Amino acid sequence: MDYLKIFAPATVANVSCGFDSLGFAVDAVGDEMTFTKTAEKGVKITNITGADLTYNVDENAAGAVVKKMLNEANANFGIELTIHKGFSPGSGLGSSAASAAGAAFGANQFLGSPFSELELTKFAMFGEEVACGTQIADNVAAAIYGGFVLVRSYNPLEIIKLPVPLALRVVAIHPQIPIKTKDAREVLPIKIALKDAVTQWANVGGLISGLYTDNYNLISNSLVDIIVEPVRKEFIPFFDDVKNSALKAGALGAGISGSGPTIFALCKGDEIAEKVYKSIEESYKNTGIDFEMFVSKVNPKGIKILK
Ligand code: HSE
Numbered sequence: 001m002d003y004l005k006i007f008a009p010a011t012v013a014n015v016s017c018g019f020d021s022l023g024f025a026v027d028a029v030g031d032e033m034t035f036t037k038t039a040e041k042g043v044k045i046t047n048i049t050g051a052d053l054t055y056n057v058d059e060n061a062a063g064a065v066v067k068k069m070l071n072e073a074n075a076n077f078g079i080e081l082t083i084h085k086g087f088s089p090g091s092g093l094g095s096s097a098a099s100a101a102g103a104a105f106g107a108n109q110f111l112g113s114p115f116s117e118l119e120l121t122k123f124a125m126f127g128e129e130v131a132c133g134t135q136i137a138d139n140v141a142a143a144i145y146g147g148f149v150l151v152r153s154y155n156p157l158e159i160i161k162l163p164v165p166l167a168l169r170v171v172a173i174h175p176q177i178p179i180k181t182k183d184a185r186e187v188l189p190i191k192i193a194l195k196d197a198v199t200q201w202a203n204v205g206g207l208i209s210g211l212y213t214d215n216y217n218l219i220s221n222s223l224v225d226i227i228v229e230p231v232r233k234e235f236i237p238f239f240d241d242v243k244n245s246a247l248k249a250g251a252l253g254a255g256i257s258g259s260g261p262t263i264f265a266l267c268k269g270d271e272i273a274e275k276v277y278k279s280i281e282e283s284y285k286n287t288g289i290d291f292e293m294f295v296s297k298v299n300p301k302g303i304k305i306l307k
Helices: 061-072 095-110 117-132 138-145 181-186 194-213 216-222 229-235 239-248 270-284
Strands: 003-013 022-038 042-049 078-084 148-154 157-162 168-175 253-256 263-268 291-297
Touching (some): 003 138, 022 095, 022 138, 042 061, 061 095, 078 095, 095 117, 095 138, 117 138, 216 253, 239 270
Parallel strands (some): 042 078
Antiparallel strands (some): 003 022, 022 148, 022 291, 148 157, 168 263, 168 291
16 A cells, blocks of 8 residues: 545544543544655655644654554554644644544554554554643544544543444534643543532433433433533633523533533434524624534544545
8 A cells, every 4th residue: 555545533522421531523524634655764744734733743643643653563664644634723623633543543554454443542642642741532532433432441441432323413613712622621620529420420321321222312311511511611602602502402412522612512313403503603603703613423433544
């Protein structure tokens, strides 16, 4: 193989109740990346479009991952990378994760696929660390495995792929204000009350059970976050208005996508998703803040090969 083009999806981490442990992949939005094999060893980033990111391989989430994998596999060739961002860094949609996961997937193809999805997730987590200082797994695992994922354990890393009820749709609004994951993590509580932990872990269980049984009511009742959302929503102008508009229009639930500012709403079916889209759009259009929106299926497969 000399050339590869892939799609690396945007992802929604946390899914309300599952901070750092739940995520899902989006179908409609993501990055495109190309990989070209070179006789000369080493990694080079030759083009980045759609975002202002570093070409320095050691500081770029994608570049650093490819370099690490080629080194570990003792590859006798190099790779040239291009990255075409389909969505912005700082959106809360797993931008660095898409690059890191895409890089891990792509490099693996050139090496003859020696690494499992779990191993690719570990390499991609290294890319997350390069980009934002922490080895978070929820976005990268969702991009690599596709569908919904549960990070059952960080040490040792264990990822469980969860089912995707077919009628689930996601509507998202990205207010154009950047939030750094690092900043959004610094405000989080270090200790929480036991009664809050009980509420939260019961909702995680409820959500997972709802995904397995196609129980949209249970999914809806479980899309609640009483620990992280109350602190982080302060960074997101008009968060409550968006959430209320989504729920009023029939969304199963709504919350912050990853560390924000994107707000996501899960819906049952295209018709409700369309109503939720319009209702959210209406609630935001006079705020004076620019925004982008999309509606999408949940992406069941994760990264896709385009060429
Ligand atoms: N789970 C992480 C967080 C995702 O919420 O900080 C970062 O996008």
